[in-house]
Amino acid sequence: MKTEYKKASADDPNIDDSPPALISDNDILKFFNLERDNVQEITFTHKSDGLYVGITLNQKYCQCPVCGNMTQKIKDYKEKKITHSVLSVTNCYIIYKARRYQCLHCKKTFYENNPFTFGGKFSVVTVSNVLKDLKSPNATFTDVAKRHNISPTSAINIFDRHVHISRRPLPECVAFDEVYAFKSYDSDYVCVIVDYLDKKIIDVLPSRHKNVLINYFMLIPRVEREKVKYVSFDMWNTYRIVAKHVFPNCICIVDHFHMIQDLNKRVDKVRIRVQKKYKKIKDDLKKKIKNKTITVEEKLELEEASRHYYVLKKFNWLLFSNNNKIFDENNEKKYNRVLARYCNYSDFYTYMLEIDDELEKACGLKEDIVQFYTNCNYDNAKKALEQIITDFRSCPVEEMSPFTNTLTNWKTEIINSFIIVDDKSKRRMNTAIVENRNKTIKLIKHASNGYLNWERFRNRILFSLNDDTTYYFTCIRKDRN
Ligand SMILES: [Zn+2]
Incomplete structure (x- = not known):
């Protein structure tokens, strides 16, 4: 040489x-x-x-x-x-x-x-460095391109040519979820299918519509579909229909995460209604101050309404927190100027429930469900759930009583959520794992100024989120140039 x-x-x-x-x-x-x-x-x-x-x-x-x-x-x-x-x-x-x-x-x-080279104008090292960088969900094509001295279009081409990730085989426990991310012709939701036990994404689909899902799964051989034992999802009826149709041996599960989430939304509606009521009282009485027509009693009423409004608005998150530590009555109290006294979070929570009877009832029902999930097992869940359904039915709060129908409609799937699906770790199914992933999918979406190409978006999600995915050393698609 x-x-x-x-x-x-x-x-x-x-x-x-x-x-x-x-x-x-x-x-x-x-x-x-x-x-x-x-x-x-x-x-x-x-x-x-x-x-x-x-x-x-x-x-x-x-x-x-x-x-x-x-x-x-x-x-x-x-x-x-x-x-x-x-x-x-x-x-x-x-x-x-x-x-x-x-x-x-x-x-x-x-x-x-x-x-x-792989035949293109970039060296093997450049290609693998670009792809290595694109593994990170927050890396944009533009940043990666700049770092490696190539154009953003070239970075995209490298990705398209070398990354094509196939569906993973169907596991025993499948979890369905959707994330609001990609605008396709008929849906704004991406349907994420996850292996509950190893936490890997099996695939992502551009829609959660019934026909799209059924067509997708029916192309998978029946032997493979028969292996699916459990399917978990939120209370979206399409998933139940699809699961029963395509997985002949599956047990459907509504996980407690989505259940609580739905319930929290209802409690929050009650909170917002009560908060609006006090805002109106506050605004009306302030007008009276302006016109100098306010009485002494009304002045006291205004002060009280202002305090209620303040606590409901500022501390609403306490209604949905499951961090038991912050509710300890013995926690340090700090002086609050609006309430003119020393308070800790437990005090604010108690204050909020005392403002309104209906809000207190709504929170009580939510707490019953939380306790139900904490204390029950598969054998006693049915009886406990029936009691909860009765309590909901007799509840006069307009936001809460329709939940009776939801609970009745999903009774079997709710009870199924107490089945231990993972013998090793004694776990019940819970798609909260999917939720973390959804944050990352949104990150990928944001880092890309919106994907217009579904296949690229799908490959990027699977490439970045499943740590074992890799790229092809040979081009899988021909360069368009
Ligand atoms: Zn020859």
């Missing part, structure tokens, strides 16, 4: 004559995925826009890709400029003298194999 460092010529302003870095030839070859015996010539030229590395490979006996005869006849050379992003201080380009051989038998001409 001949290593030759081109000397700068004084009249070429593009060439800077700083000496090359002091590293051995072997180290240099590693940067280019080259073996010593493979190289005929390597040259280094420093220009103002980066380091140019000229590479010519050794002549070899090659097999004709058409007829299989061996040949050593050189047809010609073609110079190719390949972006090789390995140096962080400067750009690096490979000027590769690509050799073309000709078959003596069939006359077909073909390029020699080279170890630094």
Whole structure:
């Protein structure tokens, strides 16, 4: 091998004559995925826009890709400029003298194999560095492109050409969820299908509509679908219909996370209604102050309404917190100027419930459900749930009583949520794991200024969220250029 460092010529302003870095030839070859015996010539030229590395490979006996005869006849050379992003201080380009051989038998001409590209204008190292960076859900194509000295379109092309992730096999425990993320022709929701036990995403679908889901699953062989034992989802009836249709052996489960979430929304509606009531009282009485028609009693009423409004608005999150520590009555109290007394969170919570009877009743029912999930097991859940349904039915709060129908409608699936699906860790099913994932999916969506291409979005989700996914070393799709 001949290593030759081109000397700068004084009249070429593009060439800077700083000496090359002091590293051995072997180290240099590693940067280019080259073996010593493979190289005929390597040259280094420093220009103002980066380091140019000229590479010519050794002549070899090659097999004709058409007829299989061996040949050593050189047809010609073609110079190719390949972006090789390995140096962080400067750009690096490979000027590769690509050799073309000709078959003596069939006359077909073909390029020699080279170890630094997949056939495109980016080196293997550039491609794998770009893909490595795109593993992170917050990495945008634009940032990654900038880091590796390529255009954003090229980063997208690299991704599209090398990343194509297939569906994972159906597991025993499937969890369905959706996330509001991708606008497709018929839905704003992405349906996420997760393996409950190993937490990996099986696949994502562009819609949660019945026909889309049924068509998707019916293409999977029946033997595979028969393996699914449990399917967990929120109270979206389509999932129940689909699950029963496509998984002949499955038990449907409504997990407690979604149940509590639905209930919390109802309690919050009560809270908002009460809060509005006090806002109106407050606003009406303030008008009276302006007109100087307010009585002493009304002044007291105004002060009280202001306090109620303040606590309901500022501390509403206490109604939905499941952090028991903050509700400890013995926690330190801090002076609150609006209430003009020392309070801790437990005091604010008690205050809020005392404001309104209906709010207190709504919270009481929610608490019953929380206790139901904490204390029951599969054997006594049915009886406890029936009592809860009776309590809901007799509840006069308009936001809460319709929940009776929901509970009745999903009774079996709610009781099923007490089944231990994971013998090892004694876990019941709970799609809260999907929720964390959904945050990341939204992050991917935000980091990409909105995806218009579903396939790319899907691949990016699976690539970034399943830590075992990898990319293809050969192009799976042809470059459009
Ligand atoms: Zn041939």
